[in-house]
Amino acid sequence: MAEVAQTTAGRTRGMGELIDVEGKTTEIAPFGTTLAALAAERPEIVGLTADMGRYSDILPFRDAFPSRFFNVGMAEQDLIMIAAGLSKVGKIAYCTTYSVFITRRAYDFVAIACAHSKANVKIFAGMPGLVNGYGATHQATEDLNMMRGIADLTIIDPCDATELKQVVRAVADIPGTVYVRSLRGKVPVELNADYRFELGKAKVLREGSAVGIISCGYMSMRARDAADIAAGQGVDAAVLHVGTIKPFDRDGVVAFAAGFDRLIVAENHKTTGGLASLVVEALYDAGIMTPMIKIGLADSFFECGSQEYLEAKYEVDLPRFVRAILENR
Numbered sequence: 494m495a496e497v498a499q500t501t502a503g504r505t506r507g508m509g510e511l512i513d514v515e516g517k518t519t520e521i522a523p524f525g526t527t528l529a530a531l532a533a534e535r536p537e538i539v540g541l542t543a544d545m546g547r548y549s550d551i552l553p554f555r556d557a558f559p560s561r562f563f564n565v566g567m568a569e570q571d572l573i574m575i576a577a578g579l580s581k582v583g584k585i586a587y588c589t590t591y592s593v594f595i596t597r598r599a600y601d602f603v604a605i606a607c608a609h610s611k612a613n614v615k616i617f618a619g620m621p622g623l624v625n626g627y628g629a630t631h632q633a634t635e636d637l638n639m640m641r642g643i644a645d646l647t648i649i650d651p652c653d654a655t656e657l658k659q660v661v662r663a664v665a666d667i668p669g670t671v672y673v674r675s676l677r678g679k680v681p682v683e684l685n686a687d688y689r690f691e692l693g694k695a696k697v698l699r700e701g702s703a704v705g706i707i708s709c710g711y712m713s714m715r716a717r718d719a720a721d722i723a724a725g726q727g728v729d730a731a732v733l734h735v736g737t738i739k740p741f742d743r744d745g746v747v748a749f750a751a752g753f754d755r756l757i758v759a760e761n762h763k764t765t766g767g768l769a770s771l772v773v774e775a776l777y778d779a780g781i782m783t784p785m786i787k788i789g790l791a792d793s794f795f796e797c798g799s800q801e802y803l804e805a806k807y808e809v810d811l812p813r814f815v816r817a818i819l820e821n822r
Contacts, residue, residue, distance in 0.1 A: 511624065511681065511711060512800050519679035520654040524617055525553035527661040528587060532558055535665060539579055541565060541588040543572040549589035549619045550677045569594045573602040573614070580613040585665055591625070592618030592633035592674060600639060607670040608646040615664045617675040621650075621710070622761030622790070623803045629794035637738055638766025640672050647671040647692070648738040650710040654680040656736060659690040667692060674710055674761075683714045693737045695745040701731030704818055705753035707746060709735045709768045712759045712788070712809070719814030730757075730818050741771050747779045756785040757817050761809065764789035786817045 532538040532554060540554045541563045555562040565571045569590055576586035595603065595618045607614045618636065625631045640648050647667055651657040657676055664671045688696070695707075699717050701724075706716040713734035720730035733749045735742065750756055750772070760768040764787040776783065788809055795803060804810040 511676065511678065512804075518682040520682050521679055522550035522553060522677070523654040523658050523680050524589075524661055524675055524677065525550040527658040529553045529557040531662055531665065532561065535585065537583055537585050538665065539563065539584045539586050541572055541576050541579075541586060543567055543569045543588075543590040543594065545590040545619070548591070548677065549617065549675070551587075551589045551617075554587075569599040570602050573599045573616075574606055576614045576616075577602075577606040577610065577612040580607075585613050585615065587615045587617060589617045589619060589675070591631060592621040592636050593625075593631055595672075596633055596636045596639050603640075603646070603670065603672070604643045608643045611645060611669040613668075614670045616670070616672045617661075618672060619675045619677050621674040623795065623807065623809065624761070624800060626798050626800055626803060628797040632795055634763050634790050634795065635766065636674070637760075637762050637768070638770075641739055641766065641771075645669055646739065648673075649692075649736060650674045650738055651676065651690070651736055652709070652711055652713040652734055653683040655682055655684040655686075655688055656690050659688075660736075663690055663692065676711065681711070681714060683717070690736060693740040693742055695733050695735045695737075695742040695749070697731065697749070698734050699730070699732040701729040703728045703753075704730045704755045704757060705749055706730055706732045706757045706759060706814075706818070707735060707749065707768070707772055708732065708757075708759040709738065710761050712761050715811055715814055716757075716759055719811055719818055722811075722815050723818040726819060728818055735768060738768065738771070741775070743775045743778075746772055746775050747781065750776055750781055750783060751779075753783060755821065756783050757788060757814075758785060759788035759809075759814065762789055763792055765792055784821075786820075788813060788817060
């Protein structure tokens with residue numbers, strides 16, 4: 494599959510790479526480099542892809558351990574079934590492809606061969622949401638909604654290279670099947686060196702008093718950037734990053750939300766069935782009826798285009814975050 498480039502703002506960007514932000518440090522292929530280092534310590538780890546090695550950043554693992562790497566071709570159902578089979582003989586199977594192909598083409602295989610069987614399969618699903626500019630066939634904008642419905646499945650949505658690397662290591666010891674919304678290419682390094690990923694625990698990334706933002710994935714970094722901008726206009730926003738979608742930190746979210754008169758929930762996903770739905774359910778059960786703005790995608794299919802164009806058109810870009818923080822002050 495030949496790489497198709499996206500040209501935006503006078504520069505070229507490869508498939509699935511996040512928007513570059515001036516002044517931010519990035520790390521190249523943190524998933525693959527971390528997996529290769531971990532595999533040197535854990536001989537039971539194997540890596541698989543469905544002809545998406547280059548676009549999932551697993552090639553550093555392939556190069557380090559060619560005998561433990563399997564490219565099954567463009568066959569996502571085979572990818573999941575082979576990974577499940579390898580887990581039956583004591584392997585920890587890390588498998589990668591686009592998130593849209595995992596969720597739409599291999600859903601039953603993830604549910605039955607993996608989650609139901611408690612298979613030691615770790616799925617790193619690349620380019621969720623609007624990161625992919627190739628239209629509805631390649632944009633997994635409903636994957637959280639779908640995967641939440643599978644019992645005994647862990648779901649993680651890391652926010653930057655620091656957290657992604659920790660997740661790569663952590664999932665090796667999380668029992669059963671794990672679905673990770675992976676980040677690829679030049680991934681921003683945003684979190685402090687002392688940050689520690691904890692399964693099922695939301696983390697406050699920024700303190701504030703005027704408005705509370707609850708977010709997941711790379712939207713948490715965008716939320717923090719928007720909060721910094723809004724602070725210059727006299728509105729101080731706090732940011733809670735929900736890195737684990739399932740198991741969901743209901744208590745942590747409720748405790749955070751209880752401290753604010755206004756809330757914003759932000760996700761790189763449709764606003765139905767994902768983080769926003771989880772937050773609404775948790776707050777309703779706790780008797781909290783705080784006004785809430787949802788930043789996310791509509792219940793629609795989305796067109797082709799650069800990430801910058803799509804995010805601006807569908808209002809999940811940085812200016813939308815700033816407006817949400819500042820309105821109704």
